[in-house]
Amino acid sequence: MQKIAVCVSGGGTNLQAIIDAVHSGKIDNTQIAVVISNKADAYALERANNAGIPALCISPKEYENRSAFGEAMVDALHKYNIDLVVLAGYLVIVPSEMIAAYPNKIINIHPSLIPAHCGMGYYGLKVHESVLACGNKITGATVHFVDEKADHGPIILQKAVEVKNGDTPEILQRRVMEQAEWNILPEAIDLIGAGKVSVQNGIAVVSR
Numbered sequence: 001m002q003k004i005a006v007c008v009s010g011g012g013t014n015l016q017a018i019i020d021a022v023h024s025g026k027i028d029n030t031q032i033a034v035v036i037s038n039k040a041d042a043y044a045l046e047r048a049n050n051a052g053i054p055a056l057c058i059s060p061k062e063y064e065n066r067s068a069f070g071e072a073m074v075d076a077l078h079k080y081n082i083d084l085v086v087l088a089g090y091l092v093i094v095p096s097e098m099i100a101a102y103p104n105k106i107i108n109i110h111p112s113l114i115p116a117h118c119g120m121g122y123y124g125l126k127v128h129e130s131v132l133a134c135g136n137k138i139t140g141a142t143v144h145f146v147d148e149k150a151d152h153g154p155i156i157l158q159k160a161v162e163v164k165n166g167d168t169p170e171i172l173q174r175r176v177m178e179q180a181e182w183n184i185l186p187e188a189i190d191l192i193g194a195g196k197v198s199v200q201n202g203i204a205v206v207s208r
């Protein structure tokens with residue numbers, strides 16, 4: 001059984017999709033050992049509590065500097081014997097201490113087809129506003145391993161989603177979540193738990 005930590009900042013619908021996939025057996029090799037939020041009032045923490053999962057708040061603001069925050073995160077992950085860290089709507093740049101301690105063992109979900117509409121400043125509705133402003137007809141979501149750069153690192157899974165006439169950023173965000181994010185994030189966790197994802201020369205190779 002792989003043990004995962006899910007890091008969150010907000011509503012936690014992606015966390016809920018993971019919890020539901022574990023309960024339904026869609027993910028059958030993984031235990032959600034802890035949920036960590038950088039915000040004490042994130043609704044995602046309530047979702048964790050409702051599911052009986054240990055939930056913590058570790059805020060960068062409570063630490064003297066980034067490296068002290070990074071060490072606190074790594075300590076918490078070690079305490080729960082974490083194999084894989086899942087960033088599910090986590091709006092914090094991952095501290096380098098964490099990346100060094102968990103190389104190719106941290107994954108992130110981004111609501112676009114990377115390398116489009118990603119990087120610093122592309123989060124939440126801003127991603128979907130950018131897709132609509134470009135007139136893209138297709139968008140989607142990406143699960144990737146995390147490295148030092150924002151929304152960068154070997155791509156594990158992607159799913160395309162249609163952009164429709166009359167879409168608002170909110171409508172498009174919802175469609176991307178329903179059709180892509182809530183499916184490919186649990187799927188990636190299950191594939192990694194089954195040992196079906198490796199990184200070769202900077203590229204993630206998935207065998208099914």
Ligand code: GRF
Nearest residue numbers: 010011012013014089109111
């Ligand atoms: C999702 O769109 C995710 O891709 C992005 O932030 C949003 C978080 O939503 N990184 P939720 O907190 O999982 O509901």
